[in-house]
Amino acid sequence: MMKLITEHLLDETTAKAKANPRLRMNYNFHEELDDPVNRLLNAMEPGTYLRPHRHLNPDKDEVFILLRGKAAVFIFDEVGNVTESIILSPAEGMYGAEIKAGVWHGMVVLESGSVIYEVKQGPFAPLSADNLAPWSPASEDKDAADAYIKKLESLLIK
Numbered sequence: 001m002m003k004l005i006t007e008h009l010l011d012e013t014t015a016k017a018k019a020n021p022r023l024r025m026n027y028n029f030h031e032e033l034d035d036p037v038n039r040l041l042n043a044m045e046p047g048t049y050l051r052p053h054r055h056l057n058p059d060k061d062e063v064f065i066l067l068r069g070k071a072a073v074f075i076f077d078e079v080g081n082v083t084e085s086i087i088l089s090p091a092e093g094m095y096g097a098e099i100k101a102g103v104w105h106g107m108v109v110l111e112s113g114s115v116i117y118e119v120k121q122g123p124f125a126p127l128s129a130d131n132l133a134p135w136s137p138a139s140e141d142k143d144a145a146d147a148y149i150k151k152l153e154s155l156l157i158k
Contacts, residue, residue, distance in 0.1 A: 003029050005041070010068060010115050013043040018112075023048035034123035042116050044071070044109045049145040052076055052106035052133035055120065059101035062120045066096055069114025072156055073097050076104035080135035082155055104133055108152050 009027065017025040023045040030038050042064075044050070052074070055062060066088040075084035087110070088094050096116075099105045137144035 005067065005117065009041070010043070010113075013041050014045075014113050014115060017043035017045050017048075023109075024050075030122065036122045037119065038122045038124055039117075039119050041067075042118055044069075044107075044114050044116070045112055046109045047146070047149070048109055049137075049139055049142075049149060050107045050109075051139055051145070052080070052104055052136045053127050053131050054102050054104050054133075055099075055127075056102040056131055057128070058121075058125060060121045061101050062099045062105075062118065064096050064116040064118040066090055066094075067115045067117055069109070070111035071114050071116070072108045072110060072152070073099075074106045074108070074152060074155075075099075076106070076133065078104070080104075080133060082152070085156060087156060106133075106136070106152070108149055110153075 013025055013027045017023060025043050027041040027043070028038070029040060068090060070087065070089045070091075072085055072087050074082050077083050086094065086097065088096060132138075137148050139145060
């Protein structure tokens with residue numbers, strides 16, 4: 001059976017992201033969380049906080065392609081300094097990135113309706129505390145998270 005990525009699916013997933021307090025919503029193509037390869041859409045709205053993290057123990061490379069919208073990807077060193085950043089925008093010919101296992105990374109959503117297609121090794125494993133950047137605000141601290149998003153946005157050359 002063929003699974004399709006359509007504008008209707010993107011719109012539907014985006015509508016759910018807008019209604020979600022976290023301002024994002026996944027649509028899984030993998031049928032079980034323990035599938036060997038996780039494939040999903042992640043619809044994200046500006047203001048969602050994607051806390052800097054890494055995928056280590058278990059080691060997992062992460063690949064994502066921005067299907068629509070605009071988002072910035074950041075790479076950090078061990079103490080939280082930004083060492084690389086790029087603005088993804090299909091309209092400008094910048095489509096996606098591959099992040100190696102163990103690399104600290106994060107994303108800031110810059111445009112409403114942004115949706116990535118993400119692929120990483122399964123099985124799904126929630127991020128453990130040692131995979132969340134200790135130098136970044138906790139997701140539960142909304143004011144600090146919002147300020148951190150603004151700080152990252154200020155580093156971008158637009």
